[in-house]
Amino acid sequence: MYAGAAFGLIAALALTACGGGDDSDSNPLTGSSTGSAGDGKSIVVGSANFPENQLLAEIYAQALESKGLKVTRKFDIGAREVYYDQVVKGGIGVFPEYNGALLAVAVDPKSTATSTEDINAELKKKLPSSVEILDSSEAEDKDSVTVTSETAAKYNLKTLADLKPVAGELAIGAGSEFKTRTQGLVGLKSVYGVEFKKFQPLDAGAQSTLLKLLQNGTVQAANLYTTDPAIVEDKLVVLEDPKNLFSSQNVTPLVYKSAVNDTAKTALNGVSAKLTTEDLLDMMKKLVDDKEDAADVAKEWLTSAGLGS
Missing domain, CATH: 3.40.190.10 (Periplasmic binding protein-like II)
Known part of the structure; x- marks a missing residue:
């Protein structure tokens, strides 16, 4: 979601930094004019x-x-x-x-x-x-709900379904849009009956901050992307998704x-x-x-x- 689309350890700029809809905006990275995508020139x-x-x-x-x-x-x-x-x-x-x-x-x-x-x-x-x-x-x-190996062991977490009885004690961190997406908190509630005690929103892409919050225990679950190198390096646990929410x-x-x-x-x-x-x-x-x-x-x-x- 997504999914998406990474990434892992770099803080992203705010969504509005260069997200205007004016086709003639100057590209902040190259300094060149974008023109029209279909003008035949570029x-x-x-x-x-x-x-x-x-x-x-x-x-x-x-x-x-x-x-x-x-x-x-x-x-x-x-x-x-x-x-x-x-x-x-x-x-x-x-x-x-x-x-x-x-x-x-x-x-x-x-x-x-x-x-x-x-x-x-x-x-x-x-x-x-x-x-x-x-x-x-x-x-x-893919999007995922990922926890530390310690959290997985403490609550016996292997799948998203395992979160249902314990999520009320836990906080989850994710990009702010995760709150309203079907492939996010909305779907976790409707598909798995999972409702977290707290949602910690971050700017989309701010995975470096999200990883720190997960590792220091500020949040106990995080919406990480499955190609994030930290998952393997830090021995994090991606919870299985048997009902294909993601x-x-x-x-x-x-x-x-x-x-x-x-x-x-x-x-x-x-x-x-x-x-x-x-x-x-x-x-x-x-x-x-x-x-x-x-x-x-x-x-x-x-x-x-x-x-x-």
Whole structure:
């Protein structure tokens, strides 16, 4: 949700930092004018305000550039509630999305689809006519409710269902939008009967703060993304989701139709054909733990996948 879409240890800017809907806004990262995504001069590639999505956007941008296409980067825009309309209206031409979260949050909050195939079928039917999804990748980054190994042992927690009798004693931390999303507190209550004692909201993407709060006991559960390197490194426990509250979250290009030609579509589908969850985990470790530059990590992966220029 999502899902999404990472990331792990970098505080994000506020949603409004560069999330305006004016297509002629200057890109705060590049200083260039974004123009219109469909003006035939430059494909605007956007990203949400967390490092994994920015990395994916950089991969898309470099893949397009390797085909001789001109690209303008408009990264760190904000949460889906901010950037989605910009794509639909043409202010952004290409965006790395997470298919399940796109459907559940922006397109049809009442959808019950959980598999990749069902989600994509619904998206193709229900997306506004100005946009479309391209091929989904195998790579997936799902929302989760995660606890420390000590909390899991103390309350005998293995699945989300195990939270029901004890959640009234616990606090959960997440991005502020988690409070009102079906794939969030709303769904935890309706699907699992789970109601936490306290909700600690954070700016979307502020996972570094969220991890600190989890580790120091300020919150006992956290909405972490499953490709966060800290889950493995800190031996955190991702609670199983037997009722599929959190749907499939395959990395999938969302495009403004008139902004992309067949060459662009081929480049983006080529990324999807190669990208795996293991690749994401490896790249996020380099980005977060090893402090490598996102552009370098993206270039290295594209070269290893045979997609570089």
